[in-house]
Amino acid sequence: MATAPAPRDAADAAEQDRLILDAVQRFLDRDVKPHVHHLEHDDIYPEEIVGKMKELGLFGATIGAEFGGLGLSASTYSQIVEAVSRVWMSLSGIFNSHLIMASAVQRFGTSEQKQRFLPRFASGEVRGGLALTEPDCGTDLQAIRTVARPEGNGWVIDGTKTWISNGIHGQCFAVLVKTDLEAQPRHRGMTMFLAEKGPGFTVGRKLEKLGYKGIDSAELVFSDYRIPHDNLVGGEPGSGLKHALAGLELGRINVAARGVGVAQAALDESVRYSQVRRTFGKPICEHQAIQLKLADMATRVEAARHLVRAAAEAYDAGRRCDMEAGMAKLFASEAALENSLEAMRIHGGYGYSKEFPVERLYRDAPLLAIGEGTNELQRLIIAKQLIARNPV
Numbered sequence: 001m002a003t004a005p006a007p008r009d010a011a012d013a014a015e016q017d018r019l020i021l022d023a024v025q026r027f028l029d030r031d032v033k034p035h036v037h038h039l040e041h042d043d044i045y046p047e048e049i050v051g052k053m054k055e056l057g058l059f060g061a062t063i064g065a066e067f068g069g070l071g072l073s074a075s076t077y078s079q080i081v082e083a084v085s086r087v088w089m090s091l092s093g094i095f096n097s098h099l100i101m102a103s104a105v106q107r108f109g110t111s112e113q114k115q116r117f118l119p120r121f122a123s124g125e126v127r128g129g130l131a132l133t134e135p136d137c138g139t140d141l142q143a144i145r146t147v148a149r150p151e152g153n154g155w156v157i158d159g160t161k162t163w164i165s166n167g168i169h170g171q172c173f174a175v176l177v178k179t180d181l182e183a184q185p186r187h188r189g190m191t192m193f194l195a196e197k198g199p200g201f202t203v204g205r206k207l208e209k210l211g212y213k214g215i216d217s218a219e220l221v222f223s224d225y226r227i228p229h230d231n232l233v234g235g236e237p238g239s240g241l242k243h244a245l246a247g248l249e250l251g252r253i254n255v256a257a258r259g260v261g262v263a264q265a266a267l268d269e270s271v272r273y274s275q276v277r278r279t280f281g282k283p284i285c286e287h288q289a290i291q292l293k294l295a296d297m298a299t300r301v302e303a304a305r306h307l308v309r310a311a312a313e314a315y316d317a318g319r320r321c322d323m324e325a326g327m328a329k330l331f332a333s334e335a336a337l338e339n340s341l342e343a344m345r346i347h348g349g350y351g352y353s354k355e356f357p358v359e360r361l362y363r364d365a366p367l368l369a370i371g372e373g374t375n376e377l378q379r380l381i382i383a384k385q386l387i388a389r390n391p392v
């Protein structure tokens, strides 16, 4: 029967995804939840947990099976990110930006680059992230100053990147540089390299943060760093901005899924607390003012989850999804911010205490409105696409 294999494959894939999601949930319950408070408050890199993440295959979650990855769709992957962020958002950053680097290689790398890097990325043997931001620019990426000049069979990179996630514990980074300072438009002079740490590529300093603890954010310094031409993504200079922006589409779906996780965690804590805390002779969940908050929080979570699902489905179908990813990122990150603040109000004084998880959610949520393109930028992307898709 011509139609038989497809549904069976789809059913198999769905069953496999379910098994992976179950395994991730067991790992979160057993290996993460009991340790979050201590690791987060003391800002400790979760070495042992990272070892377990390797075993689970999370560092290869979206890398193709032919390279040793799990080959998950963005739809399944975003559910993993949500589940992880519901427990501890920082953990998702340890594999999210690593996988964006991997997706640049998988989508745009030469076949030699795929063979050389992807199996090591998938196993977690080599981990890293994406190095775009510089001390003088983040949103306006075309203004970067890190430069690569040709020398012999390779290139020499000079410049500084900042705020780079996994900067200290990672070994390899997809670095955006200028290879032609005079190019017009400017993006034609931009190129992405896969830079492995070594002479000339060092960590400047660890950056201290409000939240998002445990994961390292660092300044990376390139000084006369020699890199072979074989590490130039795709083999030809001039497409670096395209490679970076394509990665950010998946990155924004990731961040949106983190937003759903954090917003859901704030709701979970509030639903629980409001049933045990009593004022004026009854649990506070019986006061209408608290009920209004819970209802709005729950509605935001559901709406954000639907937006993430729609964006991930568009990404998986190979459709252009910058508007969908932008909407999901904008709405879900704002939902995380609003829900974490509401959770703090619902917890009263205990919400402000370091003994309860709510204050961590409140410190983690604002990053979601900044990273992977600020929410101001998302609004500009959404509006631009809205007009482009509806010409008069």
Ligand SMILES: Cc1cc2nc3c(=O)[nH]c(=O)nc-3n(C[C@H](O)[C@H](O)[C@H](O)COP(=O)(O)OP(=O)(O)OC[C@H]3O[C@@H](n4cnc5c(N)ncnc54)[C@H](O)[C@@H]3O)c2cc1C
Binding pocket: 097, 129, 130, 131, 132, 133, 136, 137, 138, 139, 140, 162, 163, 164, 165, 166, 209, 212, 217, 367, 370, 371, 372, 373, 374, 375, 376, 377, 380
């Ligand atoms: C914890 C953390 C982790 C990070 N991880 C990484 C990482 O792994 N890799 C990486 O490359 N970067 C990383 N970043 C950097 C992050 O992506 C940038 O901070 C972000 O893109 C904003 O850039 P900026 O900080 O330079 O702000 P700016 O670009 O200076 O923006 C400042 C303000 O101006 C607004 N603005 C700018 N341009 C416009 C405009 N045209 N219209 C309207 N408003 C505008 C912005 O929305 C913002 O409100 C991280 C940042 C943090 C805090």
